[in-house]
Amino acid sequence: MSETLAPPPKAAPKVGFVSLGCPKALTDSELILTQLSAEGYQTSKTFAGADLVIVNTCGFIDDAVRESLDTIGEALAENGKVIVTGCLGAREGEGGGNLVRQMHPSVLAVTGPHATHEVMSAVHEHLPKPHDPFVDLVPPQGIKLTPRHYAYLKISEGCNHRCTFCIIPSMRGDLVSRPIGDVLTEARKLFEAGVKELLVVSQDTSAYGVDVKYRTGFWDGKPVKTRMFDLVRSLGELAKGYGAWVRLHYVYPYPHVDDIIPLMAEGLCLPYLDVPLQHSHPDVLRRMKRPASGERNLERIARWRELCPEIVVRSTFIAGFPGETEAEFDHLLEFLREARIDRAGCFAYSPVPGATANALPDAVPDALREERRARFMAVAENVSSDKLQQRVGATMQVLVDAAPGMGKKGGVGRSYADAPEIDGVVRLLPPEKISKTLKVGEFTKARVVAAQGHDLLAVPI
Numbered sequence: 001m002s003e004t005l006a007p008p009p010k011a012a013p014k015v016g017f018v019s020l021g022c023p024k025a026l027t028d029s030e031l032i033l034t035q036l037s038a039e040g041y042q043t044s045k046t047f048a049g050a051d052l053v054i055v056n057t058c059g060f061i062d063d064a065v066r067e068s069l070d071t072i073g074e075a076l077a078e079n080g081k082v083i084v085t086g087c088l089g090a091r092e093g094e095g096g097g098n099l100v101r102q103m104h105p106s107v108l109a110v111t112g113p114h115a116t117h118e119v120m121s122a123v124h125e126h127l128p129k130p131h132d133p134f135v136d137l138v139p140p141q142g143i144k145l146t147p148r149h150y151a152y153l154k155i156s157e158g159c160n161h162r163c164t165f166c167i168i169p170s171m172r173g174d175l176v177s178r179p180i181g182d183v184l185t186e187a188r189k190l191f192e193a194g195v196k197e198l199l200v201v202s203q204d205t206s207a208y209g210v211d212v213k214y215r216t217g218f219w220d221g222k223p224v225k226t227r228m229f230d231l232v233r234s235l236g237e238l239a240k241g242y243g244a245w246v247r248l249h250y251v252y253p254y255p256h257v258d259d260i261i262p263l264m265a266e267g268l269c270l271p272y273l274d275v276p277l278q279h280s281h282p283d284v285l286r287r288m289k290r291p292a293s294g295e296r297n298l299e300r301i302a303r304w305r306e307l308c309p310e311i312v313v314r315s316t317f318i319a320g321f322p323g324e325t326e327a328e329f330d331h332l333l334e335f336l337r338e339a340r341i342d343r344a345g346c347f348a349y350s351p352v353p354g355a356t357a358n359a360l361p362d363a364v365p366d367a368l369r370e371e372r373r374a375r376f377m378a379v380a381e382n383v384s385s386d387k388l389q390q391r392v393g394a395t396m397q398v399l400v401d402a403a404p405g406m407g408k409k410g411g412v413g414r415s416y417a418d419a420p421e422i423d424g425v426v427r428l429l430p431p432e433k434i435s436k437t438l439k440v441g442e443f444t445k446a447r448v449v450a451a452q453g454h455d456l457l458a459v460p461i
């Protein structure tokens, strides 16, 4: 009689842990140890018996710094694989570099305090999680509802503004920014899983980090500020390695957004800004209680175009907001013509239950709201088709979204000017060369031959 023996169970990976410093550091240690144990890691009492060591350091007084540095040195000598976290991890050394890295260059990763997520990402990178048949069926990038080649990356939840037509803050609360290390780790997983276009979303992308006072987080052992500029630059640098695009949504035109435009000109993120302006007239904007000063939006957009001439601006507007006069609406149409918004959408105002705007006087009659929306869209379409017409003859990089039969009969894609679902597309004709194929999720160059409504028609070359 033959018998099949199951392979012996694999020993769980072991982590050595040293916790130095004050009670705040101790609670950080507890959080990390809890997470390690929840994921099936075991702890080791000795450095030599561990697969990897985490040292939670203290950087308060000289003695504590010395003790922390000595402990890291010991762990490196006896084990070799060391992750450093805690207050000392955030200390600068000579010349502005990281003190721990200067003293012990061979550590695997360094983070500051309160950084469970970053520490766990470093652990996963250097000592993979034990297999769990229940959760390991989930791909590392999580379950995504978008096609494999593009994905949304949420960087924060909630909003600190109180626009009178909106009830999001009452449902989702004030702004809570995700730790920058987590956001960048998720981005990397998405790129590794084949994502070629990352769409950054939130309620207010420009406000990223305001709630945590732009605190310094850690990623890949390096300090990175929880701030829009640093996030976009880091995402752009990461995306470059994977030949992928980064597109920004829901950006309010605060002055610091001007600093992002040179990153677009450098090619670190797409020269595309989705800026929900909602209106142009200062009185309407005041009644809407919109963030950022609307009076200077024309100037701001002109400045963006000066810094990065190919920038595409998408925006949404509301027609028929309570109290909107004919003159205020005309102001909006004039703004649209002057700002030459590439992609403009418009909603007729519709009262959301619970929104404070419902109590404003002088509601605009339903039919007039609709009529204004239609007038707005007629102007918007003129501006947009003029701009699309200017692209005829240009060669553009196109990300292929559909290509039946390897694209022999053509396909559908998008250029940097088209976000998925909300903008137009590039309709691809059969490729010029017989040998050329198109594949979903890959880029192709294409020569624009015509503009059709919101779309372009192009030949892959």
Ligand code: SF4
Pocket: 159, 160, 161, 162, 163, 166, 167, 168, 169, 203, 204, 291
């Ligand atoms: S509309 Fe205003 S309140 Fe609502 S999410 Fe956007 S900025 Fe926040």
